[in-house]
Amino acid sequence: MSDRERKSKIPASRKLLLKTLMLQKATEDLEKEYTEAEAEKARTLSEKVPPLQCGGLNLQQLQQLCHKLHKQIDAVDEERYDIEVKVKKNDFDISGLNQKIFDLKGKFKRPNLRRVRISADAMLKALLGSTTKVSLDLRANLKSVKKEDEKEKNAEVTDWRKNIEAMSGMEGRKKKFDTTTA
Template sequence: MQHKIDAADEERYDIDAKVTKNDKEIGNLSQTIGDLKGKMKRPNLKRVKISADAMLGALLGAKVKESVDFKANLKTVKKEDEKKEEVTDWRKNVEAMSGMEGRKKQFNGAP
């Protein structure tokens, strides 16, 4: 019985040694792959200015024969001037709002 236990224990030790060796090898190969990936840097992309006609020509090929004016199709929006509040003397405003009459005006909502 003891002989069988020793044989099984030796086999377990041998398998454990093989697993440890394979784990180290996998780790080394993974590190090598990581190093190789790190050496290959992607170049920074540069912004390229291209006209609308050139872009359509590149995308659609020879189908576009006339130039397209995109700005002509845009809606025009009129800008409304913001009304500025008139600057008044702040001292008059403070005097008007002081006391009970000012509180009544604030409560009633009348300026």
């Protein structure tokens, strides 16, 4: 028996029960992780930023406290900016390394190609660049048929005897024959 022919030994109701239990466990785990993250965030904030005590301070002391807080904000912003730059640099390096891995393996992801209808002018413009002015007139390369040629043929065919004499090259010889017979 192959794997496809073999039926599952677990009934459908049991499978459904197991799926629901797994989903319940997953939701509980997600909620637990969320509460742990919130607690960690609150703990970190309480360590980094102690609660302000501004009761009973005069104007000079409040100004000093504001200056101190501004300095702390500037330091945090600089640190945040440095971390963002490092993350962007690391992402760029990771993408470059992934590309090198694909190159070394020789496996290239080929995009799905679609048919594109494009005119010859647009294709030449895309190939040669937009700086050059390109026009491709295919009809100009075709032979032109003039209707005057037919009129000339009709004029030449009017006297067929003259045409035959001219083609045979017998103009002078014919005169000889005409004089001897006359």
